[in-house]
Amino acid sequence: MKRSNGYFLPKARKNDLVTRQIPGELLVYDLKRHKAFCLNDTAASVWKNCNGKRTVKDLALALEKDQQTPVDDKVIWLALDQLEKSNLLQANVIEAAGFPSVSRRSLLRAGIVTAVALPIVTMIAAPTAQAAGTPVASATCQGRHPSDPGGCGGNPCSDATGSCLQQGVSNACKCL
Amino acid sequence: MQKIDRLGWADGIAFRSYGLRIGVRVTDRAVMDSVIDRLPPGWKPAASPIVDHLYSIIVGGQADGSRIQRFSLLYYDAGRMGRTRDFQMLLKTFESYLQLLVADNARRRVFVHAGVVGWKNQAIVIPGMSFSGKTTLVSKLVQAGAQYYSDEYAVLDEQGRVHPFARPLGVRRPNEFETSRIDVTSLGGVSGSRPLPVRLVVATKYRAGAKWRPRQLTQGRAVLELLANTVSARSQTRLALSTLPRAVQNAEVLKGVRGEADEVIETILKKVV
Numbered sequence: 001m002k003r004s005n006g007y008f009l010p011k012a013r014k015n016d017l018v019t020r021q022i023p024g025e026l027l028v029y030d031l032k033r034h035k036a037f038c039l040n041d042t043a044a045s046v047w048k049n050c051n052g053k054r055t056v057k058d059l060a061l062a063l064e065k066d067q068q069t070p071v072d073d074k075v076i077w078l079a080l081d082q083l084e085k086s087n088l089l090q091a092n093v094i095e096a097a098g099f100p101s102v103s104r105r106s107l108l109r110a111g112i113v114t115a116v117a118l119p120i121v122t123m124i125a126a127p128t129a130q131a132a133g134t135p136v137a138s139a140t141c142q143g144r145h146p147s148d149p150g151g152c153g154g155n156p157c158s159d160a161t162g163s164c165l166q167q168g169v170s171n172a173c174k175c176l
Numbered sequence: 177m178q179k180i181d182r183l184g185w186a187d188g189i190a191f192r193s194y195g196l197r198i199g200v201r202v203t204d205r206a207v208m209d210s211v212i213d214r215l216p217p218g219w220k221p222a223a224s225p226i227v228d229h230l231y232s233i234i235v236g237g238q239a240d241g242s243r244i245q246r247f248s249l250l251y252y253d254a255g256r257m258g259r260t261r262d263f264q265m266l267l268k269t270f271e272s273y274l275q276l277l278v279a280d281n282a283r284r285r286v287f288v289h290a291g292v293v294g295w296k297n298q299a300i301v302i303p304g305m306s307f308s309g310k311t312t313l314v315s316k317l318v319q320a321g322a323q324y325y326s327d328e329y330a331v332l333d334e335q336g337r338v339h340p341f342a343r344p345l346g347v348r349r350p351n352e353f354e355t356s357r358i359d360v361t362s363l364g365g366v367s368g369s370r371p372l373p374v375r376l377v378v379a380t381k382y383r384a385g386a387k388w389r390p391r392q393l394t395q396g397r398a399v400l401e402l403l404a405n406t407v408s409a410r411s412q413t414r415l416a417l418s419t420l421p422r423a424v425q426n427a428e429v430l431k432g433v434r435g436e437a438d439e440v441i442e443t444i445l446k447k448v449v
Contacts, residue, residue: 124401124403
């Protein structure tokens with residue numbers, strides 16, 4: 001994000017991301033953090049228009065044009081807040097701008113209800129292969145060394161509670 | 177690896193599974209049938225002995241004239257994956273790691289940790305982590321007449337259709353970690369064989385006493401729900417992100433906690449028309 005004559009120019013992060021447009025939503029996968037995001041139309045429109053040259057006002061105008069309805073600047077700030085928390089912008093927007101934090105609730109309380117859907121960014125952490133599979137039986141874990149490939153150090157050893165503990169002087173692992 | 181190679185290997189097999197070339201060798205020929213029984217559904221013998229992934233199983237037990245019970249060991253390439261005196265447990269570990277290897281590296285297939293049944297030529301997919309009650313729900317659906325596809329992985333092709341991964345159901349008794357294998361025919365069910373389009377995704381978890389009041393998810397949220405259970409989400413992200421939206425494009429996706437499986441079976445089946 002840059003500062004230009006007092007205006008804030010948020011820029012979308014493009015590196016290490018995989019995107020996939022589906023009807024009404026945009027899927028974004030962060031290859032660095034292994035997190036996946038689902039942006040609704042409003043959040044996606046704001047994110048796509050963050051090119052480091054548009055101000056918040058410009059982004060509101062672009063969204064207005066997209067959705068053919070007036071858009072309050074606070075909706076853009078809410079989108080930027082969520083995009084920034086998801087690490088989808090190149091810099092910390094809200095703090096740098098010194099703008100008060102905006103929440104969906106605060107917008108609704110202030111009576112800012114627009115025809116535009118409020119921006120929503122949903123996130124999940126992508127699982128490791130082991131986490132997405134059925135855990136290895138606890139007996140397998142008994143007596144193993146944590147540095148064994150795929151062993152307790154690699155985390156697939158788990159039982160119902162998902163815990164794996166290093167035991168005693170031998171460094172053997174034991175599932176609890 | 178050389179140390180392992182020097183051991184006396186009595187038998188072995190090279191096979192192909194979902195585009196991977198895998199080998200297994202054992203120190204005792206007598207266990208080979210049990211090993212073959214644990215290979216992933218749909219495996220085919222490979223013509224060439226050259227493999228990309230190699231498992232080595234050292235069979236323990238009591239040697240003649242000795243009271244010492246030796247460990248059975250499982251290696252994947254040079255890394256030790258299992259060490260136990262219970263050979264059946266070692267086989268379970270082998271099966272578990274082998275399935276994970278295939279699921280993570282399969283070419284042109286996306287493996288989602290999920291139960292799957294076929295109903296009226298469409299698939300019902302139940303994604304979820306272990307202990308979420310997938311197998312219970314799948315077995316009840318099979319008993320209600322649905323075709324069995326899998327209780328472990330939904331195998332999706334590039335068009336988003338589900339293929340069968342019909343290994344015996346791994347049923348857990350209450351408060352037990354280990355699973356017992358049950359053949360689907362013992363439940364009065366049959367396994368499906370044709371790939372099916374996904375009609376319904378049920379993201380649910382068992383909670384005692386809960387009422388089934390699911391909410392519908394958007395297509396994007398549905399993709400995230402499946403991605404959270406996709407084995408190769410990190411290793412083959414692009415394939416997953418192109419396949420999963422196709423899988424849910426014509427599907428209804430429901431999410432919510434459920435109580436007993438019997439209470440939701442009818443509702444779930446009625447959703448597929």
